[in-house]
Amino acid sequence: VAAERDAQLPACPVSLTVNGVATTATIEPRLLLVEFLRDVCGLTGTKIGCDTSTCGACTVLVDGRAAKSCTLLAVQVQGCSVLTIEGLARGSELHPVQRAFHEHHALQCGYCTPGMIMATVSLLRDCAEPSETIIRAALKGNVCRCTGYTRIIDAVEAAGRGGGTA
Amino acid sequence: VACDDVGVVLNPMIVDGQVQGGLALGVAHALVEEFRYEEDGTPTTTNFGDYPVITVDLVPRGQLGHLVSPAPGNDLGAKGVGEAGTVGCPAAILNALADALAPFGVRHVSPPATAERVLSAIEDARQRGG
Numbered sequence: 001v002a003a004e005r006d007a008q009l010p011a012c013p014v015s016l017t018v019n020g021v022a023t024t025a026t027i028e029p030r031l032l033l034v035e036f037l038r039d040v041c042g043l044t045g046t047k048i049g050c051d052t053s054t055c056g057a058c059t060v061l062v063d064g065r066a067a068k069s070c071t072l073l074a075v076q077v078q079g080c081s082v083l084t085i086e087g088l089a090r091g092s093e094l095h096p097v098q099r100a101f102h103e104h105h106a107l108q109c110g111y112c113t114p115g116m117i118m119a120t121v122s123l124l125r126d127c128a129e130p131s132e133t134i135i136r137a138a139l140k141g142n143v144c145r146c147t148g149y150t151r152i153i154d155a156v157e158a159a160g161r162g163g164g165t166a
Numbered sequence: 167v168a169c170d171d172v173g174v175v176l177n178p179m180i181v182d183g184q185v186q187g188g189l190a191l192g193v194a195h196a197l198v199e200e201f202r203y204e205e206d207g208t209p210t211t212t213n214f215g216d217y218p219v220i221t222v223d224l225v226p227r228g229q230l231g232h233l234v235s236p237a238p239g240n241d242l243g244a245k246g247v248g249e250a251g252t253v254g255c256p257a258a259i260l261n262a263l264a265d266a267l268a269p270f271g272v273r274h275v276s277p278p279a280t281a282e283r284v285l286s287a288i289e290d291a292r293q294r295g296g
Contacts, residue, residue: 054214105179108187140221143214148190148251149222151183 014075018043019087029075033067034058036074037084045085045114049143056142059115059122060084066122068141085114088121097121097159106155108146116142120156129160168254169231173245182230185251189228192255194220200278271295 008028015024018041025040037043037060046069049057053071060069061083088095094102097120107113116139123130123138130138135156144152168185175181198220202210211217228251236243256277263279264272271291275283 050214052213052215055219105183108183136223140223143219143221145191145219146187147183148186148188148228149225150186150227152222 012075014078016074016077016079017081019082019084027074029073031074032070033060033062033072033074033077033082034069037069037082040074043084043086047111047114049111049115054143055112055115056119057112057115059118059142061118061122064122064125066119083118083121085117088117095121096162097124097155100155100159100162101152104151104155104158106147106152112142112144112146116144116152120159123156124160127160130156132157167229167231168251169233170247170250171233171235171245172247172250173237174234174243175232176242176244181232181247184247184249185230186228188249188251188253189255190220190225191249191252193225193259194278195252196256196259196277196279198224198278198280267291 009030011026012029013024013026014036015022017023018037023041025036027036027040031040034046034048037046038048046060047057048070049055051070053068056068058069059066061067062072062077063080064083088098095117097117101107101113101117106116119139119142123135127134127138132153135153139149139152139156168189170185172181198218200211201217204210230251237245260275260277260279263275263284267275267284267288270288271294272287273291275287
């Protein structure tokens with residue numbers, strides 16, 4: 001049984017778009033999307049916090065909607081368009097949500113920040129000017145140990161008012 | 167309300183960020199977060215599913231104030247502010263809870279004061295009172 005468990009599964013091809021770039025790789029079918037992004041694509045901005053879909057540090061956009069990339073297999077997003085924190089800025093110009101987080105001191109250690117920002121981008125696509133109540137409901141899948149959250153709420157409100165949609 | 171003496175405040179935004187973060191940690195310790203162990207010491211809190219890190223929907227927005235007594239030992243007069251709001255917060259919450267539950271004969275609820283613990287404290291007090 002152990003040999004069966006440890007045996008490498010046959011590699012399989014996967015093609016998807018990552019931050020606008022067509023990407024093809026041959027991977028083990030059990031590879032998680034977050035591992036694909038970090039280890040295959042080298043995009044380490046997406047963090048692994050809990051590996052159990054509880055903390056939200058690994059949040060990315062899959063076809064424009066927030067998804068926890070530790071709970072998706074890379075092969076599940078075959079043909080999809082994935083956006084990570086690295087894909088938000090236009091050159092040296094920060095995305096409005098990134099700028100709002102910077103201006104409102106919405107981060108301290110920064111580990112939750114990529115996931116918070118991607119969850120916020122997804123929220124603002126659904127609801128351009130969310131109230132504090134909506135923001136609190138929408139971001140409760142993303143935990144932050146440092147900030148006490150209020151400055152994150154302030155940043156999301158500001159990004160909404162400033163039209164922070166990608 | 168949280169009011170700390172962090173000495174001379176060099177960057178109010180960062181200082182307030184630290185105090186609000188500390189307040190959230192204090193609320194978490196008082197009401198939500200706990201490491202649990204079995205009788206023999208085996209930890210039963212082993213992942214974020216078992217350990218509910220406090221989330222954005224549960225953290226109040228603190229009213230923050232400053233007392234400024236410059237530190238004498240350095241030219242800036244600055245002290246430290248790391249997680250400054252944490253210390254007083256659980257005591258304030260649990261004392262308020264004990265005060266609110268005094269009519270039921272409850273004198274103390276151990277943190278984290280979950281709904282289950284509050285109810286069992288009331289039940290214990292009722293049985294003690296006969």
